[in-house]
Amino acid sequence: MGSVHEWGRSLMGCRLRSTGVSGFVAIARLDGTPVDVDAVERAVSVITHRGPDGRRSLVDGSVALAHLQHRTTPWPTGFPLQDGRVLVTGAARIDNRAALRDRLGPFDDPVSDAALVLAAYRQWGRACPVHLVGAYAVAIVDRAADRVFLARDHAGLRPAFLARTADRVAVASDIEPLLALEWVTTAVDDGVVVEGLVGAASSAARTIYADVDRLPAGTSATVTTDGIERRRHWRPEAIDPLDLPSDRAYEVGFRELFDRAVADRCRGPAVGSLLSGGLDSSAVTCAAAGHRSQIPTYSLGFDATPVSDEREYARAVVDHVGARSTVVDGDAPGPFADAEAMLSAVGRPIRGNTTYLHWRLYRAAAADVDVVLGGFGGDAVVSHGLGRLTDLARRGHWLGLARELRARAHHRGESPWRRLYTDAVRPLVPRSARRLARRLRDGDPIERLSPVIDRDRARAVAWPDRLRQAQVTPSPLATHRERQVAGLARPNWQFDLEAANALGAAAGVEPRFPFFDRRLMAFCIGMPADQSLRDGVSRSILRRAVELPERVRDRHHKSSLAPAYRRALVDEREQIRQLYDTTPDALWRYLDRDACLGALDRAAEGPFPALTARVYRPGMLAAWSHHRPDAPKH
Template identity: 35%
Template sequence: MSAIFGIFHRDGRPVNPEELARMQAALAHRGPDGAGAWHDGPAGLGQLMLHTTPESLNEHLPLLSRDGRLALTADARLDNRDELIAALDLRDRPAARLADSELILAAYESWGERCVERLLGDFAFAVWDRREQQLFCARDHMGVKPFYYYCSDRLVAFASEIKGLLALPQVPRRLNEVCVADHLALLFEDPCITFYQDIVRLPAATTLLVTAAQQRTQRYWTLDPTYELRLGSDQEYAEAFRAIFSEAVRCRLASAYPVGALLSGGLDSSSITCTARDLLGAQGRDPLHTFSAVFPDLPESERRRIDERVFRDTVLASGAFVAHEIRADQLSPMGDLARMHWHQDEAFFGPNLYIHWALHGAARQQGVRVLLDGTDGDTTVSHGWERLAELARRGRWWQLYQQADACARHYRSSRWWFIAQLGFAPLVPEPVTAAWQTLRGRRQPPWGDRSVIHPDFARRIGLAERVAAFSRPTRNPWRSARQKHAAALSSPLLSSTLELADKVAAGCGIEARYPFFDRRLIEFCLSLPVEQKLHNGWDRIVMRRAMEGVLPPVVQWRKIKANLSPNFQLRLLACERERLEAVLHEHVPLVADFVDLAALRQAYQQYAGQPEQFNSEAIMVYTVANLALWLHSKPLTRDLSRPEAPVSYTEEPQPLANAP
């Protein structure tokens, strides 16, 4: 992942080159292949380069238009290059010599702010218009590329990471207690919030326009839950999925360096891996590197829930891979926490992030710069469980019974559980559910019945109202299955997850790419009839059919997913008991205003007594510990009246302790 950064003095003051130098130094780890900065009057832009695509090898940023009116900085990989080259009439130049940033600048010159509607791929960019004295910024459809900014009456600054903004003396470092509450409640629905009151995220599929007098954000893409694709047969749907999915993978193989893929043995990662293997082979390119986590030393009872080696090995046995693995059962979930906090700039919720650190470290050692990742394939394709509620809502009782019975046979559960919990329960209005829980004495705070959030803090923040406001749209019992699917695909949780992953990849000099977040694939999967998502007990049925002849059948038709929680629960306590207990005692003042300490200590005692049994308690303890240790490392203020001096972020990241 490359980095971008920039400044616009809204009061007209000229940019001091030292300001850009501070930001560049803070983000240096993201640009091993060079850096550039430009400034003119009140505006300045910068970029740090990580070469990945062949076209990026000759890319130099910031980029100026021929007439000098526009300046652009970008972290981008475009998937519709040929289409843009034709539309922009750039065919007189060799495509291999046209960098993606040049296409974006040409698109902005031709179409202005609406250029983002014509771009396909992963991007974050900013354009300074000298004539209009305005800054225009944009982020890709799903938020793969990060974009943070600070905006006051006098200054707007942006960067790929928060540390780039904190390098400026003008940017305050005030703790955002609303974000603290969200973190403790595991609420990830605010698309803009950060742990810093004055720093915000630009949401996915959103543009930002700033002039001296105005600031405006605008969403440029939304999903359409009303459109349904109608084809002639199951086979036609499967063939269409396979074509779009293969194209999504092909676009993400563009690289001048070795390519890798994360491979667990699940349906999503295996589909990406096998498709990429076939495409690379057809292009005569080097074989695909795969990176997997294994857990051979876990107790047998726990290993059964997590071990996917039989599926992974079946994929690898199909040939043409260079396989690598890490021993995740020898890692600590908090072993690299200080380094993680340095890269993330915030407390974070990522119980399995330590595994990703190690996998990316292994990829770095192999010279891989592009790593394919199957994150959230479930969300894109959809398990299709909403079909049961839709059948119940339409009164199709016999079909509901048939589908529930098939699900029960697949998952060795009760058909009546599927009918009650997935068929009828979603149709009950939330007020009715709440009233029933109250009558039974089981009414709990909306953020969970085992939370350790201090009640006074929750009331002061208005957490109950905040949770209700974000969850209200999802509680409409009359939403169609497609509307629910669209809501899941639009959740800010996805961009939050991508931001975490981006910083992991950047810390290892890698660009992560996500075929399941291809806009074309997302729109296609959303448009599918619900019976193409769940049929006769098989979830993600269209994808399973599409992978015929690509995946080994044992993987194509596997029924269960692995659960990584056993390794997290056991390794956290085995490796970090001393540090967890230090949080309960030495770091208590840092979180005392936010956390019910008695509830926290009780949760820890339950978890410490039987670590394999108390997953919710382990998560609570980890979440508080992550927050407390981050607060301990940061000179933040809760005084709303004054900014703090900038903290230095210029030290070079050291090798990750968990990296092999």
Template identity: 25%
Template sequence: MCGIAGIFHAETPKPVDPVRVERMCEALVHRGPDGSGVWTGPGVGLGHRRLSVIDLEGSPQPMHSADGRSVIVFNGEIYNFRELRGELEAAGARFRTSGDTEVILAAYDRWGVDCLDRLDGMFAFALYDRDKRALFLARDRFGVKPLFLAQLSDGSLAFASELKGLLAHPLLRRRVSPQSLDAYLAWGYVPDSHAILSGTSKLPAGHFLWIEQGKGVPQPRRWWDMDFTQREKGSEADLSAQLLHLMRDAVQSRMVADVPLGAFLSGGVDSSSVVALMSEASAAPVRTCSIGFDVAALDETSHAETVARTFGTLHTARRVGHDDFAAVDGLAAMFDEPFADASALPTWRVCQIAREQVTVALSGDGADEAFAGYRRQVFHRNEERVRALLPGGVREHLFGRLGTLWPKADWAPRPLRAKATLLALAGSGEEGYAHGLSVTTPEQRAALYSDEFARGLAGYRAEDELVALMRSAPARGGLDRAQYADLAFWLPGGILTKVDRTSMAVSLEAREPLLDHRLVQFAARLPDRMRVRGGTGKYLLKRCMERYLPQDILYRPKQGFVTPIAEWLRGPLAGEARAIAASPVIAQSGFFEPRALARLAEAHIAGRSDNSRVLWQLLMLEKSLTRLGISS
């Protein structure tokens, strides 16, 4: 695992200062503490920071191809590099190293940009073709590894694994994009379709960028997408056998490393499944770690300990409390962009625990998106059935009126909190899913914005992007569209960003076997009844794992990695909630109406409503603005 950065002059081959590239890489030293390198050519500079995982001494970067034609910097792992190497050697290729970086160079030399289809892994790389004077930037199918871009005033394109790499370039302007800020407040993170600074962007998951000098910078091109339009046929037993085979292959391929390896273990179905299959494939005990909370109702460490005992793992567990809030400034520094998933704090802590013993850790991320494990996906499927029974006009009148009259009732038991469902049924399925996925509605955000900031949005509404994505999804039904949205939108911007930044902050490589693209594509072809049964998701996955895991692990109610932030902001952190409205950074930004923020905090502290997610968003925004020195 590594960090990459570079500069490319797309129009004229101006000289690139290697010191400038080196400074961009120095900002990424946490991603690669084991080595560094910079290479420059006419109009191009490539830089690299290395975390040694495979071929510890033999694969320094930037790396040149055997014939000197191409140069690459690469962040990630190619899990099938040995199979590809054998195929390329049979075709005449010769290798000087035993790692995966040189395999990408040889694959490009043989297949050009089509080499991407043959790569099984997580990656972001920059490859410069000296003969064609072209830069080839690419990102893996699901966006496990990040890549930020910026077009600068001198005509160059700068790129880096994290925004902090771009921030090290003196020509980068630090001005907030109003649309990106609205998207952040809608979702709790800045999605991959945006970047927080005007003039910056992210290469989307499953896309590449091919730039030839003298021809300008084109739009990224998609090289891979999920497909929910096909269906697998066969009995439940046959499909279960196929699924287990794919899961075993995915786990075993991600256990290849020349350094100590372990796993995150939350005690849920997904991480427990990964640990079970790791234990099956390993002669030695698997090293596992988990994190808990100081609020008993949200603490899952006992379930993790049950799984650890079942498979005889070497297990370490610790707890996070409200006093860990002191680390929030460090959290903001990891993400650069504001990031408001409060579970980032315990994720960081569990990465710290893992790094004490291993360099690589496997996680269970991706299964909820791929196998319909979220309640919202199941609700959406059921809501779409209701929508199909009633004309739009009837639904809009009936459910819209009921939803308007129904109290918000954040304090009530879940069955009585029907307001969101009723309002969702009044509109389209895509609008309803966007509403369910978002932290705030457009109306709630508008009530917080200053008049000037609202005018700057020029009618932009963050939800429209997700609605358009779902409507154009390669899908058959509502469940397909919900899962596609989660895999294409929620996963790269939220879950994978969280895991990448918190693991890389401690120089730990995290791998996601349940995001193997063959496994995900198989899951996308499963009939609805193999994904959702009896009102809950991940049906076939759970049935498949019954031979390994205890029933109370497989079938207890899903809890998720929930941080007790609502309780903290009403109790020991109430002062932090109140301080947001009076923050000079927030006030000077001109983005918000301070009195509206004050009312938001007081309503939460008094228990009249649960505004914890919005307050945490504002808190993390303040920390990001402070650290980065961003102006409005």
């Protein structure tokens, strides 16, 4: 048996407010030679912020495992754990605990997440992820089978990155511990850099570092001396369609699953909720109020840009459930004020142009709570149901289509003819025709998507071909269901969830997103399209099944954060200019310096299209180039 070391524990009942979500590191020598314990320590030392409630390591010859714990559930995590010749570490919150205990028990109380994961692996082997519901990324070393088994939850709620050679593999919750290993270089993948500048991704597995891969969401991997074998264990396209007897049955089914998803995520010492006033965050907050009395909420206020402000809707929810409210200033500072701290946490250029606002909310929430709920993902999971309009048009159900279009146009205050083209006709136009039309209208696709990219570099990494790979837009003949599944398959969801996890850890709070509950997702994917779009009302099932304030339930428009973001970004243009002036020359392999500087000047003159592509993403890449971990190896 290996030796377990434990240190750095906090006092009972004392919560440290400097850190958030748990992390882990696993290193295994596939050739059986002893692992370098000092290398493990170097790897762990760069993510100590993830372990306010203790740090445990397990070293057994050719294997070294570490877990940094932030305890946000009533039961222990239990990582790392060894049972004979099987060792496991990771970061996990297992939600179907009762079912697993009944099937795999008996267990000593309180049963840890690690014990459930290890028992599931003992029972089902590499098929165990199918039986695990929750948020997890785990590394299991099975010496009897001479393999290292890795698994990540269906949505990518817990990150997992890996680096490997012919005789060793390392896995971690963050990129930085892997870069701390002497055999992992900081060489950059030029193609991923270019993709990031246009907000696309041709592969979920690649990261900005050539030596570091991502374990994609819903995937497991088996690493042996023969190489690596990846398997998908989450296949939303294979979910059976639902055929319930009535609308009432769908409402009851959705309500029960949604309430369970929220309740499972309300487990923890102190829980709050992010509340924008939109449908998703309002539904989460209202459901959470049934499990947490006077739940604290955190909302953004935009006094300088009232068009972005939604406090009136957030107040309606607060009054409806008797919650406590904290309003965070959303106007200032902008995305680059805390860029160094955010980039240090995430480890790569941050794609989301409003991520800085979530960072601000996480920091505010960390003063009061350990866990914060959010409505992220609701749009995609529940679906607006617009694919139903295309379905009706394709099937020739013209009366039903006309009825839905008139109702939708009425709710949105728009012309039915505009809705006919936008929602029903345009999606039926073949992609090749749309690409040709864009090419004739906009010219070079590189110029259209990001006018500041260096064209020679983009072509050198075969960017036009990669762009086609990155586009997961379904066929014009795709059904509503196929469109929904394709939308959820976009790698950007994983990237955003990873950023939320890392920023929450750095701020001191664990973000949890009920809409990404696997059981709820399966229900929503299986629903008929008319449960998502009904009488012109999008996301109908959510409005019907969850008790919401009337003011929120009946709204059909959402305020845009774009004006506030634009104002903040323009105010920071001199800071971005200074980043450009001091940026290493290597950055200009990817960007046209004159175009970047010209975009800053034009942004100051008034409304300016493609601000994210022309200013935000290049500026964030420049900021990352200042803070990337490129120090010499030990």
